[in-house]
Structure formats: C-alpha cells, structure tokens
Amino acid sequence: MSLEWRERPSSLTPNSPATGSLSWSNPVAWWWSLLTLVSGVNIAVWFVLYRQLSGQTAGSAAGTSDVQFMLLLCAAYVFGCAFRSFLPRADVQRICLFDTWLSSVMVGRTVATVAEICFAAQWAVILYQLGTMTGAETAVNMAWLILPIILIAECFSWYAVLTTHYLYNAIENSLWAVAFFLIGIGLCRLLPEFNGAVRVMLIMAIAGIVFFLAFLMTVDVPMYLNRWRTEVGDGSTLMKPLEGLRDVTTRWVVTHDLAEWKDEIAWMSLYFSAAVWSSLALCLCYSLEDRLPHYRTEAAIHAVPPVHAASVSTAGIGIGR
Secondary structure, three states: OOOOOOEOOOOOOOOOOOEOOOOOOOHHHHHHHHHHHHHHHHHHHHHHHHHHHHHHOOOOOOOHHHHHHHHHHHHHHHHHHHHHHHOOEEOOOOEEOOOOHHHOHHHHHHHHHHHHHHHHHHHHHHHHHHHHHHOOHHHHHHHHHHHHHHHHHHHHHHHHHHHOOHHHHHHHHHHHHHHHHHHHHHHHHHHHHEOHHHHHHHHHHHHHHHHHHHHHHHHHHHHHHHHHHHHHHHOOOOOOHHHHHHHHHHOOEEOOOHHHHHHHHHHHHHHHHHHHHHHHHHHHHHHOHHHHHHHEOHHHHHHOOHHHHOOOOHHHHOOOO
16 A cells, blocks of 8 residues: 655645655554544444444334434544544644645534534433433433533634634633533442443443543643643734634645644544544443343332433433434
C-alpha cells in the first residue's frame, strides 16, 4: 500500500498547489493508518449491532423503535468519528492531513458537534432508563442535566474555533468533565440496585469515567491552558467571530509534521477508539432492558414501588416511540 499525500507548507496560502508525499517512515502515517483501521472495525461492529438488535427487539420491553433510535444516535457518533479519523484536523490551528474541502474546519466541526450531542444523548437515555427502572431519582436527575451542559460546551467549542482562543477550549473540556462527573454520580447511585454482570458493567463504566476525568484534568485541559498562556504571552491577535467564520470555511493547512500533531495524537486516539466503543456498548446495554430485572438485588426489588419497576420508554426524556 502506498500513501501519497499532497503536502502544503504552512507558509503557503490556502488552497495553493502542494507537492510531496508522506512515507511510512513518518510516525504520522502509522498513526493515521491505525485510526482508519479502528474506525473501519467500529463501523463494521455498528452494522452487526444494527442487524442483530433490529431483528431481536420486536416485542421487547424497550421496543423496536426505541432501540433503533439508540442505534441512530450511535451511528451519528460512530460514523462522525470515522469521518474525523479518515480526515483528521486540528480546529484552532487549521491543520489537516489532506488537501480537500472536506478537511475544512467548518465541515469537521459541524460533524463533530452533531456526533457529540448524540453521544451525550445516549448517556442521558441510559441513565434515565436505569434510573426510572430502579426508582433512583439521582440517576434520573443526572440524565436531565447532561444534554444542556454539553450544548453549552459545544457553544464554547465553536467560539474557540472561530476566534482561535484556546481558553474556550479549556472551558469546553471542563464542561465535558462536569458532565461525565455527573454521569459517574448517577452510575454510582445505581450500583446498589444491581448485582452480577450488570454491576460489573457499571463498575467498568465508572472506572472508564474516572480515567477519562483524569485525562481531561491532567492532560487535555492543561494543554489548552498552556496554549492560551502562550497566546497571551506572544500577544497573538485573535479573530473576531465573523472573521473566523469565513476562515474556517476557506483555510486549511496541510501538514504531516509530527511536531504539529504530537499534542493531538493522544486525545484523538482515545476519542476515536475507546469513546466509540462506549457508544456501541450503550446501544447493547439499552437493548437488554427486559433482562435487567433478573440482575436486581433482592433489597432493591422490595424497596422500589411498582411504578418504578415498570417498563420505561425514551418518551420520558422527550423522545417518542
């Protein structure tokens, strides 16, 4: 397999002719290849899930339409992350690997926004489902808070991209940390309600969230804060939102320099792999609603009023069957 990429030095103007190729001796080539391989597998897994769950959920407690809606949310995230893996870019820097309009920040950031909102919605649906089933009001309350927080985070993300102001990236990722901290609280509240395999899955999810929060607070957010301090120290001129709107549509700088990508590799690798796997897992978990009562603890079963043990639909969070 040959990997021919047109390269434009960052000093050139947008969309100017570019020459050169990237060989396998460049670590960026191996990183990109791994991202595309993982994304291809993720897409294949989604199709397997779609085929299995669409054919097995008729008449189940969750209902075919509800499971299909979860699959749709998952598809937005899986395919959105795959798109961003095939055409990686760093938004504020305006750098990318391929010289195509699909690498523009406007296209990529729009895809990312839709995908991330759908991912957050998956967590909200799962927490609402489990919280309503068990009568755990804490989990239900957390479910209602997740989407508003992520919507605000997306606004900060867009403002950071348009103005090239890294401080707002730090705020965006801090809000993601808040959202997943609340998800973790909801999952911890659900632990006493289940035993067996379900409790193991909850523990694994909580452990994953702890790792994610640690990564955000020790790597991701500090990275953006350091960039912001450098920005302030250099006296960099920030763009106005309208100026930035034109810039994200028309300017993308092709670079294969590892120095330009090294700070992006860690979060992109985790984001386009582990995060996507969790999205796929949420679909599978949601489809198992009719089996979850078998894993309830005895104390929880006797403590929950009948109304809470009833089947739950996603209509409870504004999503109809």
